[in-house]
Amino acid sequence: MTARRDWPLYEVFVRGKRGLNHVHVGSLHAPDDEMAVHAARDLYTRRNEGVSIWVVRAAHITASSPDEKDPMFAPSGDKVYRHPTFYDLPEDVPHM
């Protein structure tokens, strides 16, 4: 099992059907990209859960800080005028 320990971790994304985004479903270990796709097929689409699979090495993902209260997202917090509900209009204006 020594070989297995060296296999990189891949994150797996599956497109449920045409027209939908690929969605993260889990992870697996594989010796290379191609075998990761095959393993993902066997593990995550045993019941027609997908029509397309992406795998990406976990080490290649760059992510924001995990904390949802991170100041990174603060700039959008106070811009309520970006939402349609910010604007009061007469109720009898059609199609708005």
Add this chain to the structure above:
Amino acid sequence: MTAPTAPPAVPDETAVPDQTAVLDETALQQHFDATIAAGHRVEPRDWMPEGYRKTLVRQIAQHAHSEIIGMQPEGDWLLAAPSLRRKAVLLAKVQDEAGHGMYLYSAAETLGVDRADLTDKLIEGRQKYSSIFNYPTLSYADVGVIGWLVDGAAICNQVPLCRSSYGPYARAMIRICKEESFHQRQGYELLLTMMGGTDAQRAMVQDAVDRWWWPSLMMFGPPDTDSPNSAQSMAWGIKRHSNDELRQRFVDMSVPQAQALGVTLPDPDLSWDADAGHWRFGPVDWDELKRVISGGGPCNAERIARRRAARDGNAWVTEAASAYAAKHAAEHAGEHA
């Protein structure tokens, strides 16, 4: 910046412990407590108390091991299935158990452990798996009863875990629960078919029910009065119901199913409590549970020996795959040279 499944950053041990660090720890704990109290999910790189992480690793690993070891009792019947249809169904079910184990090892790895290490711990007896898989499958009726009762009990346990406070665990449970329904229904259908057969077939079903009923009740773990970890796990939202609550729910679900099937559950004390709206059941043999968990069940040694043989005997496959990947990577590099 690290990948989403990388272990959360641990405090730098070389840093001088000052008042700020202590305050930070308190603030982190308060933030964690508020997340749990609000019913929000904890995600892999969030700060979490060490006890929470350890409890999750223990529970998820034990759960993953149970799925993997759980392939064995039914796998024993793959080459002796009574028809091609039953064989295809059983093969699909055993494959699902492997898949469930993989989903769970994947969730455990988000907590900073390595799945190969977890397997080693299982084989060395340092981590446990469900006591139920230490009983033998003596006839094909056992395949049906495992689907009905053992997977039924697993569903009772697992549906609330879809709301577990740890995100990756809850998401793995959602996938698993979707697939468990097939497991339970194929088992019950198998039993219905046998009950519609000969007297000998009906006797096989009853015999299997007699042997699996009490071990199924033990799957929910020791009684609440003797379950030291339960209170903390519930406070953390890792568990949502106590062992005894889930056991009662399982009995209430199973009695009418047994009646519809036409089998007798092996408990003379089983009676309907109209006031409470529950089926009351007799005393569970907790000594048996302790004995089986601590290695004294009929099949403990066999199950672990087989898992060890699979790890060691299949090592050449992973080595071959690594060699193949290395060769193709070298060829690919050559093309671009």
